[in-house]
Amino acid sequence: MATDGGIHHHARGEWREPSLAHRRIRFQKGLYVDFHHIFLLSYGDGELHFDDDEHRTLYGPSLALLSPDVRCEITIAAGAQACLIGASPQIMVDAIGDKVESYSLRIFIEQMKLIETMDAGSLGEINPLISGFVRELADPARASWMVVSAYMRLILMAVWRASGGANAERRGQGESGSILVRYRQLVEAWFRQHRPISDYAVELGVTTDRLQAICQRTLGRSPIQLLHERLVQEAKLRLERSARNIQEISDSLGFRDPTYFSHFFKRKTGLSPASYRAVAQASAGSDNSVLSSDYADWP
Known part of the structure; x- marks a missing residue:
């Protein structure tokens, strides 16, 4: 588990003030x-230079959200002011959390997003949040994991809204799609409460059979399967990335006792929680498909 003392291995933030010459940043390498x-x-002015020789010119104020699989360099023109911040998968997991909006944010960050014309209101909201993120990292004596992840959560929400993410979701959904998205959002808020599927259906204003039909038709899985998948994913993340013992993880996920949690986890994954943690520790830094690290895994 990363500690606050290792925060600079998990986050970066740097302002680039105006200069007399252009500057180039190759930022997705090494750490x-x-x-x-x-x-x-x-x-x-600025420019994104991608590995396939494509390039995109940017004119401030503008913003680019770049996922780890995007490989590019950034050129900042003379006289321009810019800021680059970054966060590791562990910080992103904490920042996104398990609230109602978490599902939308998980999907949102998996692809490159450009806001090529940022209005004054969006810039006024995002700029101080990014400044706070950078300031927190600038003082090693006080830099806090909790504060950095909190800033990142606010930044992601502000960028999602500024990009029109919420409006695009609403436009792209028919009735069934809207119910499915709202079900996923409720799961994010309720999955640790172990509520029956009937509670979700009531909240969504549909029958249990209709919710079942929508999930099966769209994703090929029942509502309870999707709920269990989310619970297993969270258990995996906590086993991989926290130092809590099995009983503490069981309690935090709303299980009535650790024995029931262990049976549930082994039935879903084929491994006991202790065995899974051992595999995770042995596989640190490797590409092991057993592990849970992808944000968009569910579902």
Whole structure:
């Protein structure tokens, strides 16, 4: 588990003030290769140079959200002001959390997003949040994991809204799609409460059979399967990334006792919680498909 003392292995933040010459940043390499990055061009010109020789010119104020699989360099023109921040998968998991909006954010950060014309209101909201993120990292004596992840949560929400993410979701959904998205959002809020599926159906204003039909038709899985998948994913994340013992993890996920949690987890994964943790520790830094690290895994 990462500690606050190791925060600089999990987050970065740097302002680039105006200069007389252009500057180039190759940012997804070494320590930062698995980071999600946000590039804010406050004013002036910039350019993204991708590995396939494509390039995109940016004119401030603009913003780019770059997932780890995007490989590019950034050029900042003379006289331009910009900021680059980044966060590791562990910070992103904490920032996204398990609230109602978490599902939307998980999907949102998996692809590159460009806001090429940022209005004054969005810039006024995002700029101080990014400044706070950078300031928190600037003082090693006080830099806090909790504060950095809190800033990142606010930044992601602000970028999602500024990009029109919420409106795009609403436009792209028919009635069934809307019910499914709302079900996923309720799962994010309720999955630790072990509520029956009938509670979800009542909250959504549909019958249990209709919710069942929508989930099966769209995803090929029942509502209870989707709920259990989310619970298993969270258990995996906590076993991989926290130092809590099995009983503490069981309690935090709402199980009535650790024995029931262990049986549930082994039935779903084929491994006991202790065995899974051992595999995770032995596989640190490797590409092991047993592990849970992808944000978009569910579902």
